[in-house]
Amino acid sequence: MTSRLRRAQRLSGASLLLLGAAATPALAQEKPAATELPAVTVTAPSPIQRRAVVPSRTPSRVARAAPARHRERAPEAAPPAPPPPAAPQQGVLPIVTNQFATVTVVPNEEIRREGGGQLGDLLFSKPGITGSSFAPGASSRPIIRGLDVNRVGIVENGTNSGGASDLGEDHFVPVDPLATNQVEVVRGPAALRYGSTSIGGVVSATNNRIPDAVPTCDAPPFQTYGLPAKAPLATAATSPCVTAETRSAFSSVDRGVESGVLLDTGGGNYAFHADVYGRNTTDYGIPSYPYLFDQTRPITNGRQPNSATRSDGASIGGSYFFQGGYIGAAITQNDSLYHIPGIDGADHNTRIDAHQTKINVKGEYRPDAAAIDAVRFWAGATDYRHNEIGLADLADPTSDGVRQTFTNKEQEIRTEVQLMPFNARLAEVTTAFGVQAGHQELTAPSPDDPGSPLNGLWDPNQNNRVAGYVFNELKFSETTRAQIAGRIEHVSLSGTTPAFIPPVFDVNVDPASIGPATSRNLHFTPKSASIGLLQNLPWGLVASVTGQYVERAPKPAELFSRGAHDATATFDIGNPDLGIETAKSIEVGLRRATGPFRFELTGYYTRFNGFIFRRLTGNTCDEAACVDIANPDQLELQQARYSQRDAIFRGGEFQSQFDVGAFHGGIWGIENQFDVVRATFTDGTNVPRIPPLRIGGGVFWRDDNWLMRVNLLHAFAQNNVAVIAETPTPGYNLLKAEVSYKTKLGPNPFGAREMTAGIVGNNLLNESIRNSVSYTKDQVLMPGIGVRAFANFKF
DSSP states (O other): OOHHHHHHHHHHHHHHHHHHHHTOGGGOOSOOOOOOOOOOOOOSSOSSOOSOSSOOSSOOTTOOOOOOOOSSOOOSOOOOOOOOOOOOOTTOOOOOOSSSSOEEEEOHHHHHHHOOSSHHHHTTTSTTEEEOOSBTTTBOOEEETTBOGGGEEEEETTEEOOSSTTSOTTSOOSOOGGGOSEEEEEOGGGGGGTOGGGTTEEEEEEOSSSOSSEEOSSSSTTOEEOOOSSSOOOOOOOOOEEEEEEEEEEETTTTEEEEEEEEEEEETTEEEEEEEEEEEEOSOBOSSOOOSSOOOSOOOTTBOTTOOEEEEEEEEEEEEEETTEEEEEEEEEEEEEEEOOSHHHHHHTOEEEEEEEEEEEEEEEOOSOSSEEEEEEEEEEEEEEEEEEEESSTTOGGGEEEEEEEEEEEEEEEEEEEEOOEEOSSOEEEEEEEEEEEEEEEEOOOSSOTTSSSOTTTOSEEEEEEEEEEEEEEEOSSSEEEEEEEEEEEEEEEEEEEOOSSTTOOSOOOGGGOOOEEEEEEEEOOEEEEEEEEEEOGGGEEEEEEEEEEEEOOOHHHHHOEEEEGGGTEEEEOOTTOOOEEEEEEEEEEEEOSSSEEEEEEEEEEEEEEEEEEEEEEEEEOSSOEEOTTOSSOOSEEEEEEEEEEEEEEEEEEEEEEEEEEETTEEEEEEEEEEEEEEEETTSOBOSSOOOOEEEEEEEEEOSSEEEEEEEEEEOOBOOOOSSSOOOBOOEEEEEEEEEEEEEOOSOTTOOOEEEEEEEEESTTOOOOOOTTOTTTTTOOOOOSEEEEEEEEEO
16 A cells, blocks of 8 residues: 555545534534633733733733722732632633734643644644754744744743854754743734844743742732732732742653743742753654665664754742832753754764853833833843864764854843823824844854864854834724834844855865955844734624735844854855845734634735845855865755845635534534645745645544543645755644643642643654755654653642
8 A cells, every 4th residue: 555545544534533523513412611711911912012812701910900090109008819710721722813913822731731842843733833843852943934043033031032043953942842831923013023033923932930920829829919900019018929830741752851840939029930940852763764865874773863852941030029010030041962863963973062041131110100101121131152063073983072163142122111092083092112222242163273264154243233113003993903013223233254256156166265254344224114904893703904014134144154064064155245135015814712613814925025045056065165066076065055036925824623512521622724835936936945735623622621632734745845955845644632631639748739731642643754844854854653741730
């Protein structure tokens, strides 16, 4: 039986399962209970903060009922304990309906079930999102609608995550899901808040490392007091309180073990947080031989060679609360040592030893003023360094050492002021404006030959940026709102580039023809604007349409790269003559977040002028010279040049969840998803490394404690590939099943108040999955069949 026939049978079986589920309402024993949606508050999309985006009986942390603002200060008395909220059931699809473009929310309970060592792993199967999976479980950056590194921002608690994940696909993202409480993926005009380098979207991770509320043990478990919406924060002393949480899991596919402990305490005007976590995995299991075009390698014993990982981290932070606001800070240490899979990585035992120290500060103040509603600020400083380690000589084990070093020292500050709404006759207008500034110094010195004109990949370079932005929200009625936003920034970049002769540096270049490094100081002033409309419709529907014009300045790696990058096995060549990249886009959406049928449908079209991309030329290089594609003496590194062309991206996403009926005290239903992106240059050729069309669905059953799901995601073959140096990628079926149980605990010797535990089966068909967006897809398979068991306790 052929693999194609087996795949068709699997799809047919899954389709029959879904059709059977939809066609058997007789299984329902009673009318479906009202769906309780999770209490999810998003903070990343806009500087104009409103109530929770998903309907719920749980008040928002920062928008609890409070008396109206008065000129006199409120008495310093603690607010009354809020009533205990109804516990939302697990597995309910959160649909965001009050934002002007698509926002994907991954709440805490879903992160705990899904796990994943990187944000790209966590978001891999979300509609419109995938991961780069250069090293699955170790380095996987989110890719949004086919856009990656230089167009997708990653922030943690409001500031840049730091690191070097946007400088190379092999670099890890220093934001660990194990220490994260919520992830928001923001697309569209709201990304203007974070800068033009977030043109494709923003992935925002949040946690409690800088507390924004004082915990209290007098209220029901795990409830906190936050900033009231319209009243100064009370400062009366509260009893000291300590809460704790443990998070742990085991995965069979990589023999992985992970564990974390989170502590929160506070009393009076102070709150403190501490967490520590760690993860260790071996080479992960794969279904078949990983190397597509080289069958001469030793048998892999069912494991992806050179794919083991180890990571750990710790953080401590605290906040001081005063009348009308708070200020807090945290210091975080992230460490990771992981191997790079692939032929070159396995041959040279390539691994990356990375360390990051990060300091963050944030605060909020709500003055007792008629014009200003709130002032917020975020600041962060990152000191990051990683060594790429491996063998210089395959025949000499003693040649193991540092092959490349990357450092990133970065500072950032952002301040926003939200004004009180005012009546402009036609609409109630709320305005928020902000300023942002940052400095970054990147180095990648070469340890082999510091005196070479190719002294490191782009060593050194600096960039400074300063920006201002404004968001205006117009509320015409309770059902109609609009948003107008704009941003202007100034970017200064300085670095050096060698004088290649010939300039294209494509064929048979004598190393002696590489001229001395030349200093370059470049300046860009990108400008961006957006407009959006949000309209409530009958039957709980909400429609949106947004348009935006965004300019993006080139980043240092695109301008100044000039040498070998061992971990990616490429010789990168930047272009200091690159100009501003411009994107004009429109997005339309229709969403429904209430009732038994919840869904989100989005379509988009983006036209890029001067789209900057990393192009594999087909030529090969060593440390100092390159030969053309026709030369029989091919060298070790693939030549990659940064180029600029006009391009068009268009596509759409859909996800839904339908509660069919009640069954054995719970609710059962079906869920579906679909996403597609088509990206071409204006001459009709394909933009490289674009995700395939995907469609999926499944069935679920849930009650107040249990969640059971079976889901199949089918990715079609990706044959729309670049003309040079990109191969087609076969399709695959990703079957997943999970069972989890969540409950409150009575008095017990361990003192735990709440428990969540479960088992998740991944890639249950044990398919050989290759990720079309990965540079190493022809050498690295995604993990095979595996089971993940997890348990979380709250004390």
